[in-house]
Amino acid sequence: MSDFTLRLIILLVICLLGSVAIWIGRTIVARCRLQALAAAPFTASSSSEAESTQQIRILAFSSEDCRQCHTLQQPALERLLNQYGEQVAVVNVDAVTQHDLTERYKVLTVPTTVVLDPAGNVHAVNYGFANTQRLQEQVNAVLSLAVS
Structure with missing residues (x-):
């Protein structure tokens, strides 16, 4: 077997393993x-959240040290709140x-953001950053x- 053929087989195996890992x-x-x-x-745990049962709620999961949460996701959520006003609440x-x-x-x-209807049922889950347009949709x- 030539050196070229061996390298080609190794490359194909690596590509196949990578594809399987992505699929999994x-x-x-x-x-x-x-x-x-x-x-x-989702049920509201505080009285202020209980009063907002007619709102669409977005659960915004973050952590203290999550840079993307504070620099990207939070501003996108603020733009959404400015657009929809009282119709949307972020938890x-x-x-x-x-x-x-x-x-x-x-x-x-x-x-991670989870979009809930006024009854608390999940309608969308976004793993990772969700931009304003996606959240609006x-x-x-x-x-x-x-x-309807």
Whole structure:
């Protein structure tokens, strides 16, 4: 077997293993997303949250040392709040200390955002940074369901 053929076979094996690893990772994320979408409805724990039962809520999972959470996700959520006003509320969740919610919504990374309808049912789960446009589309989908 020539040196070239051996290198080509090694490259093909590496590509195949990489493809399998990517497929397995995507399968795991898809499974976690489905479990999060099937989670029990979110119930407000404080009286101020209980008063906002007609709002679409976004659970924003982050941690104290998550740079992307504070520099990208938080400004995107603030733009969303400015656009929708009282129709949307953001509930900041510390993924490190709030294990019950982290487990319930299968949080794999921070930032993670979970879009909830007014009844507390999950409509979308975003692992990683979700830009303003993506969040707007998800909120509009929930709003259109409420109208119909």
